[in-house]
Amino acid sequence: MNFLTRTTRHIHTAFLSPQHVAEIVQTRGLANIFAGMVEAMRADFLRWSEFDKTARVASHSANGVIELMPIADAKTYTFKYVNGHPGNTLRGLSTVMAFGVLADVDTGTPLLVSELTLTTALRTAATSVMAAQALARPDSRVMALIGNGSQSEFQALAFHYLMGIEELRLYDIDEAATAKLMRNLAGTTLRLVKCSSAADAARGADIITTVTADKTQATIITPGMVTPGMHINGVGGDCPGKTELHADVLRMGPVFVEYAPQSRVEGDVQQMPADFPVTELWQVLNGTADGRCSAEQVTVFDSVGFALEDYSALRFMREQSIALGIGEPLPLIPALADPKDLFSALGTPVIATPQQTPQARKNHPA
Amino acid sequence: MNFLTRTTRHIHTAFLSPQHVAEIVQTRGLANIFAGMVEAMRADFLRWSEFDKTARVASHSANGVIELMPIADAKTYTFKYVNGHPGNTLRGLSTVMAFGVLADVDTGTPLLVSELTLTTALRTAATSVMAAQALARPDSRVMALIGNGSQSEFQALAFHYLMGIEELRLYDIDEAATAKLMRNLAGTTLRLVKCSSAADAARGADIITTVTADKTQATIITPGMVTPGMHINGVGGDCPGKTELHADVLRMGPVFVEYAPQSRVEGDVQQMPADFPVTELWQVLNGTADGRCSAEQVTVFDSVGFALEDYSALRFMREQSIALGIGEPLPLIPALADPKDLFSALGTPVIATPQQTPQARKNHPA
Numbered sequence: 001m002n003f004l005t006r007t008t009r010h011i012h013t014a015f016l017s018p019q020h021v022a023e024i025v026q027t028r029g030l031a032n033i034f035a036g037m038v039e040a041m042r043a044d045f046l047r048w049s050e051f052d053k054t055a056r057v058a059s060h061s062a063n064g065v066i067e068l069m070p071i072a073d074a075k076t077y078t079f080k081y082v083n084g085h086p087g088n089t090l091r092g093l094s095t096v097m098a099f100g101v102l103a104d105v106d107t108g109t110p111l112l113v114s115e116l117t118l119t120t121a122l123r124t125a126a127t128s129v130m131a132a133q134a135l136a137r138p139d140s141r142v143m144a145l146i147g148n149g150s151q152s153e154f155q156a157l158a159f160h161y162l163m164g165i166e167e168l169r170l171y172d173i174d175e176a177a178t179a180k181l182m183r184n185l186a187g188t189t190l191r192l193v194k195c196s197s198a199a200d201a202a203r204g205a206d207i208i209t210t211v212t213a214d215k216t217q218a219t220i221i222t223p224g225m226v227t228p229g230m231h232i233n234g235v236g237g238d239c240p241g242k243t244e245l246h247a248d249v250l251r252m253g254p255v256f257v258e259y260a261p262q263s264r265v266e267g268d269v270q271q272m273p274a275d276f277p278v279t280e281l282w283q284v285l286n287g288t289a290d291g292r293c294s295a296e297q298v299t300v301f302d303s304v305g306f307a308l309e310d311y312s313a314l315r316f317m318r319e320q321s322i323a324l325g326i327g328e329p330l331p332l333i334p335a336l337a338d339p340k341d342l343f344s345a346l347g348t349p350v351i352a353t354p355q356q357t358p359q360a361r362k363n364h365p366a
Numbered sequence: 367m368n369f370l371t372r373t374t375r376h377i378h379t380a381f382l383s384p385q386h387v388a389e390i391v392q393t394r395g396l397a398n399i400f401a402g403m404v405e406a407m408r409a410d411f412l413r414w415s416e417f418d419k420t421a422r423v424a425s426h427s428a429n430g431v432i433e434l435m436p437i438a439d440a441k442t443y444t445f446k447y448v449n450g451h452p453g454n455t456l457r458g459l460s461t462v463m464a465f466g467v468l469a470d471v472d473t474g475t476p477l478l479v480s481e482l483t484l485t486t487a488l489r490t491a492a493t494s495v496m497a498a499q500a501l502a503r504p505d506s507r508v509m510a511l512i513g514n515g516s517q518s519e520f521q522a523l524a525f526h527y528l529m530g531i532e533e534l535r536l537y538d539i540d541e542a543a544t545a546k547l548m549r550n551l552a553g554t555t556l557r558l559v560k561c562s563s564a565a566d567a568a569r570g571a572d573i574i575t576t577v578t579a580d581k582t583q584a585t586i587i588t589p590g591m592v593t594p595g596m597h598i599n600g601v602g603g604d605c606p607g608k609t610e611l612h613a614d615v616l617r618m619g620p621v622f623v624e625y626a627p628q629s630r631v632e633g634d635v636q637q638m639p640a641d642f643p644v645t646e647l648w649q650v651l652n653g654t655a656d657g658r659c660s661a662e663q664v665t666v667f668d669s670v671g672f673a674l675e676d677y678s679a680l681r682f683m684r685e686q687s688i689a690l691g692i693g694e695p696l697p698l699i700p701a702l703a704d705p706k707d708l709f710s711a712l713g714t715p716v717i718a719t720p721q722q723t724p725q726a727r728k729n730h731p732a
Contacts, residue, residue, distance in 0.1 A: 010383070010384065011459070011463070015696075017376070017697040017698065018376065018697065018698075018699070018700040018711055019697065022711060022712045022713045025712050025713075026712070026713055030712070052425055054423065057420065057423055057434070057436060059418055059436060059438045059443055059471075061438070061440070061471045061472075063471075063472055063473070064473075064474055065474075066436075066438070066443050066469060066471070066474050068423070068434050068436055068445060070423060070425060070432075070434055072425045072427070072432070074427070077425055077432050079434060079447070081445070081467065081469075081476065083469075083473070083474020083475075084474070085472075085473055085474045088473055088474070088705065089705040089706060091473065092702075092705055093377070093473055093475065093705055094699075094700075094702060094705050094708065095705070097377070097474055097475065097476070097699045099476065099698050099699070101447060103432060103447075103449070105425075105427045105429075105432070106427075106429055106451075107429070107430075107449070107451055107454055107457065107459055108430055108431075108432050108449020108450070108451045108454070108463055109449075109459065109463065110447065110463070110465065113479075115697075115698055115699065115700070117699055117700055117708065117711075118700065118708065118711055118712060121708055121709075148706075149706045150705070150706055150707070150708035150709070151708075152709075153708075153709035154708075154709065174706075176706075177706050180704060180706060180707050184707070184709050184710065330381075330696075331383040331384065331385065331481075332383065332384075332465050332481055333384070333460070333463045333465070333481065333483055334384040334460075334481070334483055334484065336458075336460060338546060339454065339455040339458055339459055339460050339461070339516070340455060340514075340515045340516055340540075340542075340543050340546060341516070341546050341550070342460065342483065342484065342487055342516035342517075342519075342520075343487075343516070343518075343519035343520065343550050344550065345384055345388060345483075345484055346388050346391050346392070346396070346484065347388045347391075347392055
């Protein structure tokens with residue numbers, strides 16, 4: 001319809017598909033992407049008070065949850081749409097699918113619509129590493145990776161590239177998931193050790209990372225698996241009714257969270273009383289709270305995923321896409337010659353005489 | 367990059383641009399679109415209790431507001447992103463820009479991403495008509511239209527086609543806006559009367575529609591302008607600090623709202639005490655509450671725009687787009703051969719040896 005092509009212009013909104021994001025990662029290199037994302041996120045966590053923060057808005061249903069995660073500073077607004085449907089894999093769908101938007105606060109213009117399925121996996125691993133850099137022993141070399149699903153390679157490689165992890169001790173109730181993980185990491189220098197249980201995986205580990213997906217009150221990590229000096233990176237316990245750590249594990253050392261009001265509802269600390277002490281990670285990063293105090297201490301990062309991490313990931317990916325010229329325009333918002341004349345964006349032939357429609361005739365007895 | 371094209375498949379998400387929506391409106395005819403939208407919305411309002419409703423999530427800034435409006439029933443989830451920036455017109459941008467998403471509750475899959483700038487204007491007018499069909503005198507023929515900006519043609523034509531309005535009495539502080547409105551409606555059989563003030567416009571009107579955009583506590587309609595039997599369709603008073611009706615106008619007759627918890631914060635009733643009586647429109651539609659009781663009564667619809675209206679608009683537009691084959695696919699979510707293997711969507715050349723990156727080298731003293 002050429003007459004439309006002639007009349008409808010659009011505000012410039014950029015679009016990044018999963019393919020565009022893959023192209024960015026391949027061009028920059030995965031290690032650089034992780035490093036850049038950690039850097040972007042740390043910079044944003046250090047200006048924590050500048051953000052208008054709110055717990056995510058969740059819509060729960062029988063099979064899962066759909067959430068919106070908005071956040072803004074004075075200049076940039078972002079939100080993420082993300083679902084969590086553990087049964088999806090049985091239908092050939094991902095448990096977690098996501099996309100997000102970055103907008104200009106001054107005018108409300110959406111500047112970027114981006115896939116966030118891949119990007120969330122990248123930023124979750126980047127968050128885990130940012131926390132571990134502050135909380136784990138710097139000489140950590142062995143990591144237990146319990147839960148070998150979609151997120152596992154991202155955790156594995158982020159810790160390999162940025163924390164010096166050399167050995168992964170792998171366990172998943174689904175052996176095929178572990179086999180897939182080992183296949184995907186075959187090209188790395190990581191030593192991959194397949195273990196027979198979570199307890200077996202934890203044996204000798206400096207860091208335990210849990211990324212399981214069951215939407216249940218599970219007890220993946222019990223106190224008996226935890227030895228002095230360990231850092232526990234709990235990623236999978238992230239919504240009401242979904243936990244991975246035994247309550248006594250949370251009592252073994254200081255517990256760090258992203259945003260306490262959200263974590264007390266969604267994190268492993270949902271099991272604890274409202275006054276159970278937790279420290280927000282940004283306070284450790286800016287030096288106003290202690291992180292790890294000794295080589296023997298057990299530290300726990302009870303990660304649920306917070307909107308600020310998506311903000312950082314979106315602005316970082318936008319910067320990459322602009323620098324590399326990767327992405328495409330999305331005609332989402334009409335650009336109007338006269339901003340008060342929205343009607344003309346419908347095109348001129350839109351007005352019919354009332355007699356042309358039955359509904360109109362009913363109200364216009366001619 | 368052909369290797370990406372070969373490996374990245376996507377979940378089917380449909381996309382509707384403003385041009386697609388214009389094409390749907392032109393194909394169906396504007397009167398039929400209004401009629402279909404009112405019908406879809408009425409059907410959804412009649413099953414009000416089936417929806418998981420929440421007040422919108424607003425992020426306020428110096429120049430305006432960005433809002434997310436989610437809602438869901440057992441089958442379908444929708445949300446709208448919408449801004450309100452009155453100063454935008456000075457920059458050549460629209461005051462209100464919007465888009466939205468419709469998703470499958472069972473799996474969380476986003477099925478449709480759609481422009482909602484045009485569609486919001488259509489659904490707002492459809493909502494006004496749906497309310498007026500229940501609340502205004504059926505013999506209403508003259509409507510005052512105060513505020514002649516982006517929304518005004520939509521209000522004018524919806525009331526013309528579906529309520530039998532034959533004469534419009536127009537007023538805007540910006541004469542150019544009125545001129546634009548008169549130009550855009552020149553092809554209709556509506557009698558267009560340019561008035562010198564809001565009071566002049568109200569004279570002899572059966573219905574007063576206010577759609578002004580100033581983000582201030584304005585008093586567009588005062589009791590002296592209101593005569594017995596009038597219906598007041600207050601559309602522009604829709605966020606905290608933004609009102610159009612004098613408090614005494616709200617005391618002249620029963621006040622109807624979409625969703626009381628939201629309207630008491632955002633609507634003209636924000637001026638009234640918390641126990642000021644309001645009736646939710648769905649109760650009038652399903653017969654459990656009175657609408658207009660006499661030809662002399664003054665009725666007020668204090669409209670702020672509610673998520674359910676966007677739900678109805680999105681599902682209606684999706685039905686139209688499928689029936690007409692209008693729209694295009696948006697590669698938003700990666701489709702994975704193995705849903706636990708997200709990593710492979712990054713493409714195979716993604717793993718670098720640690721030595722390739724400076725960040726990695728730092729942590730891997732070889």
